[in-house]
Amino acid sequence: MLDKLIRNGQVLDGTGKRGYAADVAIQGDRIVDVGHLPGAQAEVVIDASGKVVAPGFIDMHSHADMLLPVAPDAESLIHQGITTVVTGQCGASPAPLLEMTRRQVIEMIGEEDVPMPWNEWSTFGSYLDYLQKTGISVNMAPLVGQGMVRSAVMGFSAARPNEDQIEAMQHEVVSAMEAGAIGVSTGLIYPPGSYAAMDELIEITKPVGERKGFYFSHIRGEGDTLLEAITEAIEIGRKTGSPVEISHFKAAGADNWWKAGPALELIDKARLEGLDVTADMYPYLAGSTGLVALLPEWAQEGGKDAISKRLLDPETRTKMTGDMKTGGFFRIAEWDKVLISDSRTREYAGRYISELSEEVNKTPYDWVFDALLETEGEIGMIVFMMSEENVRMQLPHPAMMIGTDGVGLAIDGPLAKGVPHPRNFGTFARILGQYVREEKILTLENAIFKMTGLPAKKLQLMDRGLVKKNHHADLVVFDAEIVSDLATYPQPFQYPSGFDHVLVNGELVLSQGKGTGARPGRMISR
Numbered sequence: 252m253l254d255k256l257i258r259n260g261q262v263l264d265g266t267g268k269r270g271y272a273a274d275v276a277i278q279g280d281r282i283v284d285v286g287h288l289p290g291a292q293a294e295v296v297i298d299a300s301g302k303v304v305a306p307g308f309i310d311m312h313s314h315a316d317m318l319l320p321v322a323p324d325a326e327s328l329i330h331q332g333i334t335t336v337v338t339g340q341c342g343a344s345p346a347p348l349l350e351m352t353r354r355q356v357i358e359m360i361g362e363e364d365v366p367m368p369w370n371e372w373s374t375f376g377s378y379l380d381y382l383q384k385t386g387i388s389v390n391m392a393p394l395v396g397q398g399m400v401r402s403a404v405m406g407f408s409a410a411r412p413n414e415d416q417i418e419a420m421q422h423e424v425v426s427a428m429e430a431g432a433i434g435v436s437t438g439l440i441y442p443p444g445s446y447a448a449m450d451e452l453i454e455i456t457k458p459v460g461e462r463k464g465f466y467f468s469h470i471r472g473e474g475d476t477l478l479e480a481i482t483e484a485i486e487i488g489r490k491t492g493s494p495v496e497i498s499h500f501k502a503a504g505a506d507n508w509w510k511a512g513p514a515l516e517l518i519d520k521a522r523l524e525g526l527d528v529t530a531d532m533y534p535y536l537a538g539s540t541g542l543v544a545l546l547p548e549w550a551q552e553g554g555k556d557a558i559s560k561r562l563l564d565p566e567t568r569t570k571m572t573g574d575m576k577t578g579g580f581f582r583i584a585e586w587d588k589v590l591i592s593d594s595r596t597r598e599y600a601g602r603y604i605s606e607l608s609e610e611v612n613k614t615p616y617d618w619v620f621d622a623l624l625e626t627e628g629e630i631g632m633i634v635f636m637m638s639e640e641n642v643r644m645q646l647p648h649p650a651m652m653i654g655t656d657g658v659g660l661a662i663d664g665p666l667a668k669g670v671p672h673p674r675n676f677g678t679f680a681r682i683l684g685q686y687v688r689e690e691k692i693l694t695l696e697n698a699i700f701k702m703t704g705l706p707a708k709k710l711q712l713m714d715r716g717l718v719k720k721n722h723h724a725d726l727v728v729f730d731a732e733i734v735s736d737l738a739t740y741p742q743p744f745q746y747p748s749g750f751d752h753v754l755v756n757g758e759l760v761l762s763q764g765k766g767t768g769a770r771p772g773r774m775i776s777r
């Protein structure tokens with residue numbers, strides 16, 4: 252007697268090969284047989300007639316670690332078929348938190364109305380222990396954020412580290428990896444991580460390479476400096492022996508759209524050289540981050556209090572405005588393309604900065620400065636800055652995988668607020684609906700490969716990412732004819748359609764399209 256049997260589905264096994272009709276037998280947390288199994292009996296039989304049975308999706312870029320302690324069921328993830336998340340991205344992870352800088356770091360990465368139990372952990376290991384105690388619905392492969400590592404050693408200073416400080420940072424990285432981190436991530440537009448020059452990044456990534464860990468990077472620029480930034484990430488991989496993942500790949504800003512092709516060519520060249528360089532993306536034309544990211548790098552030094560002081564000073568405002576017009580990580584040319592996503596001042600959410608600033612007769616720059624002061628930085632933005640043509644070109648690239656850049660939200664409850672980016676709810680469904688079924692940019696087999704077998708291979712997960720005997724039973728059952736994302740920019744709180752069942756380690760986390768509340772997720776370590 253089996254625990255579970257998925258009958259009569261079309262199995263797309265995650266290798267990219269053509270699908271075939273088969274039953275999938277599950278015992279405990281493993282797939283024990285795949286094939287025509289007419290005599291098999293099971294406690295739970297799932298009829299998958301007319302449906303696709305695929306490996307559970309691997310989200311290569313997730314910030315779910317910032318919310319899982321308070322939202323362990325991660326509904327918006329399981330509702331789009333995700334069974335494993337790679338977290339600790341963009342230089343930010345919930346740990347390590349050192350006493351000296353604890354308050355400032357939490358102010359920087361936390362959200363005030365999300366009741367994260369920050370006092371429950373300090374080291375990277377104690378954070379993972381906390382999640383294992385409370386349980387989570389999905390598997391998690393965590394990275395340690397270089398921003399956390401740097402702030403733990405150097406606070407919010409923009410200075411170059413001395414030798415002792417380099418050693419101390421290396422020590423933090425090694426401790427995190429010994430506790431279970433699969434590598435390190437950088438977010439090189441976010442202070443204090445962005446203060447690290449390439450040589451510093453190479454030094455702290457060396458112990459990662461030695462331990463066969465990964466270097467994930469939100470690179471130093473996705474617009475004006477895209478090509479230089481990709482080159483830097485590749486160089487860090489070359490010098491440290493760490494496989495490289497370019498996070499949320501994009502060419503930002505209409506002036507820079509032409510760079511998407513050359514940027515992919517840089518990745519191709521590195522791969523031809525034998526380096527392991529890959530990328531991930533979400534299929535949308537807008538990105539999203541905190542509004543504070545619009546400020547010049549120098550203006551973000553020193554944490555929240557220091558930023559507030561600058562925002563209050565008229566002379567500094569003039570200087571910031573000048574720098575924001577000519578360069579920086581985000582050079583905004585059109586303010587009617589910047590939408591407020593969530594804000595302590597709730598009325599701003601869902602509105603464009605062009606209208607908001609006009610209404611009160613301010614320049615968009617002054618509006619941004621005032622809004623940052625008023626909300627104490629508790630305000631986010633969605634910026635429309637990518638091209639549809641590039642999305643279509645990038646998706647089929649052989650090194651391209653999928654990442655939501657999202658967290659696990661739910662359509663109801665205390666976290667259903669503001670207008671978060673629809674990628675939180677729709678990313679994987681949008682690829683399967685829009686880009687596979689409607690536009691035929693990818694075949695279904697290839698799309699599934701990019702969501703499962705390819706990331707599993709990259710992460711060297713030997714027993715996940717395929718529908719195969721002895722693999723973990725991370726599985727998704729969906730209807731390829733109707734799968735669609737429903738989340739939109741004005742109304743993001745909508746689960747996709749078409750997903751029937753999702754299993755994590757043999758347990759149903761989504762059954763008949765509904766979350767079960769089960770928390771069978773595990774930590775995946777190096």
Ligand SMILES: [Zn+2]
Nearest residue numbers: 341438469498
């Ligand atoms: Zn990022």
